[in-house]
Amino acid sequence: MLTSNTTDLLDEYVDAVAKVLGLPIDDAWKPAVRANLEQLLRLARLVDEFALPDGTEPASVFAA
Amino acid sequence: MSLQPDIALSPEQDDLSAAVIARAVTGRKLSALAATEAALARIARHDPILNCFTDVTAERARAKARAVDAAVAAGKNPGPLAGVPFAVKNLFDVQGLSTRAGSKINRELPPSPRDATLIERLEAAGAVLVGALNMGEYAYDFTGENVHDGPSRNPHDLTRMTGGSSGGSGGAVGGGLVPLALGSDTNGSIRVPSSFCGIFGLKPTYGRLSRARSFPFVASFDHLGPFARHVEDLALAYDAMQGPDVEDAACTIRVAEPVSGLLAQDIGGLRIAIAGGYFQKNLFPEAIEAVAQVAKALGATRTVEIPEAVRARAAGFVITAAEGASLHLDRLRRRPQDFEPVVRDRLLAGALIPAALVDRAQKFRRWYRARVLELFQSVDVIIAPATPCVAPKLGQASFVLDGVETPVRANIGIHTQPISFIGLPVVAVPVPLEPMPIGVQIIAAPWREDIALRVAYALEREGVAAAPRPRGL
Numbered sequence: 306m307l308t309s310n311t312t313d314l315l316d317e318y319v320d321a322v323a324k325v326l327g328l329p330i331d332d333a334w335k336p337a338v339r340a341n342l343e344q345l346l347r348l349a350r351l352v353d354e355f356a357l358p359d360g361t362e363p364a365s366v367f368a369a
Numbered sequence: 370m371s372l373q374p375d376i377a378l379s380p381e382q383d384d385l386s387a388a389v390i391a392r393a394v395t396g397r398k399l400s401a402l403a404a405t406e407a408a409l410a411r412i413a414r415h416d417p418i419l420n421c422f423t424d425v426t427a428e429r430a431r432a433k434a435r436a437v438d439a440a441v442a443a444g445k446n447p448g449p450l451a452g453v454p455f456a457v458k459n460l461f462d463v464q465g466l467s468t469r470a471g472s473k474i475n476r477e478l479p480p481s482p483r484d485a486t487l488i489e490r491l492e493a494a495g496a497v498l499v500g501a502l503n504m505g506e507y508a509y510d511f512t513g514e515n516v517h518d519g520p521s522r523n524p525h526d527l528t529r530m531t532g533g534s535s536g537g538s539g540g541a542v543g544g545g546l547v548p549l550a551l552g553s554d555t556n557g558s559i560r561v562p563s564s565f566c567g568i569f570g571l572k573p574t575y576g577r578l579s580r581a582r583s584f585p586f587v588a589s590f591d592h593l594g595p596f597a598r599h600v601e602d603l604a605l606a607y608d609a610m611q612g613p614d615v616e617d618a619a620c621t622i623r624v625a626e627p628v629s630g631l632l633a634q635d636i637g638g639l640r641i642a643i644a645g646g647y648f649q650k651n652l653f654p655e656a657i658e659a660v661a662q663v664a665k666a667l668g669a670t671r672t673v674e675i676p677e678a679v680r681a682r683a684a685g686f687v688i689t690a691a692e693g694a695s696l697h698l699d700r701l702r703r704r705p706q707d708f709e710p711v712v713r714d715r716l717l718a719g720a721l722i723p724a725a726l727v728d729r730a731q732k733f734r735r736w737y738r739a740r741v742l743e744l745f746q747s748v749d750v751i752i753a754p755a756t757p758c759v760a761p762k763l764g765q766a767s768f769v770l771d772g773v774e775t776p777v778r779a780n781i782g783i784h785t786q787p788i789s790f791i792g793l794p795v796v797a798v799p800v801p802l803e804p805m806p807i808g809v810q811i812i813a814a815p816w817r818e819d820i821a822l823r824v825a826y827a828l829e830r831e832g833v834a835a836a837p838r839p840r841g842l
């Protein structure tokens with residue numbers, strides 16, 4: 306479960322993951338990227354907190 | 370070829386339907402070339418204002434039109450869309466054009482060697498491609514605005530948005546430049562421009578129409594579909610485009626299920642309900658009025674609750690950002706400065722989402738799909754607003770939804786996202802309110818486009834749904 310103080314760590318998280326992925330994020334873009342990520346994590350939290358059975362399959366479409 | 374003089378198409382006639390044109394061309398009352406020249410003349414006259422077209426394929430169109438006319442003259446069947454001019458969102462491959470997908474970066478791609486499958490199928494049915502259409506960058510957009518090509522403008526009020534991301538498709542059909550256009554819908558990009566521009570749009574079942582040789586956005590949700598001013602035209606185009614295609618991994622192997630012959634079937638036996646809860650919130654009065662008019666015309670009084678729609682939209686949002694970021698990861702590394710800033714910043718954020726959260730969103734999608742399919746055991750059709758409001762002003766950053774100041778760009782699709790999230794077929798029908806039209810979603814169970822189209826056709830025949838003449842031209 307995502308914790309409510311997750312956003313306090315976001316600046317460090319953005320810098321670290323962007324570096325790992327090789328994504329250049331200009332300082333001028335960081336506030337907007339962070340704001341978008343905060344929104345995404347808030348929405349992801351809504352999904353995360355919804356209990357699903359362990360056997361739930363993802364809704365993939367690929368069929369071999 | 371001799372032409373009957375009783376239909377004389379002129380550039381002023383912007384209201385001929387695709388069906389009327391095709392019948393006239395087949396019946397030798399109109400040449401495909403004349404229909405094409407008329408469309409090209411309307412584009413030349415109005416597009417400098419509307420900014421819907423990024424490419425006009427005039428010579429190709431004339432050559433195709435002449436071929437259709439030659440087939441008619443030779444006594445051959447020219448196809449159910451004979452001589453019908455159409456245009457496509459510029460994420461469809463058009464032979465000889467770079468598929469820009471609304472971006473600066475992609476216009477450096479080499480020219481496409483072959484048309485998208487859906488273009489090939491429409492042209493095989495006699496239709497005539499006249500150009501490619503403006504769109505929001507990489508389809509990550511609900512506004513129809515574009516910093517590289519400028520915004521497409523709403524044909525009913527030039528100061529307003531067309532809606533996105535298929536903004537040029539909405540404006541070109543709403544403005545009467547062409548009777549038929551194609552677009553894509555990942556989270557609402559067919560239904561939103563249909564609503565704002567006052568036209569009919571079909572987002573088919575996920576997997577129904579081939580996406581081969583179109584530029585993708587979110588593989589899990591991407592759909593292609595038609596826009597038109599009449600339901601009959603949507604059906605003609607849809608029928609011409611159906612069928613399996615091994616070049617799209619998600620395309621169904623179901624055989625084509627034509628709907629054109631079914632449109633006039635009585636809808637009296639259909640169980641029609643209004644979407645409640647989530648879908649009755651975050652609405653301006655005009656959206657409430659439009660749903661009420663449609664519900665009254667259909668005699669719908671029952672309300673059904675689509676469960677967990679808030680979470681469905683949230684999961685759709687997360688998957689969109691993550692899959693979009695995956696698609697563009699290398700471009701984000703190499704050329705981040707060449708993206709539209711609002712698109713780039715959302716994609717960068719999408720690249721940073723932990724994989725486990727994206728997987729949970731896909732698992733939730735499976736759960737939600739099962740619950741919504743249960744609803745369709747007791748209803749055939751669900752009606753819901755297409756957009757919270759009529760077209761906002763170009764550049765408008767926020768609006769007030771249920772008393773809360775909210776960003777426009779991210780929330781225009783608030784009522785469309787929970788539906789495309791599980792690929793349900795939807796016809797967006799225009800309710801011609803004054804001064805601006807607004808759309809309503811007619812939602813059916815998977816693979817039942819026929820039902821949604823029959824209901825839309827009945828609404829059009831009653832005059833409740835109609836594409837108004839362009840008020841801003």
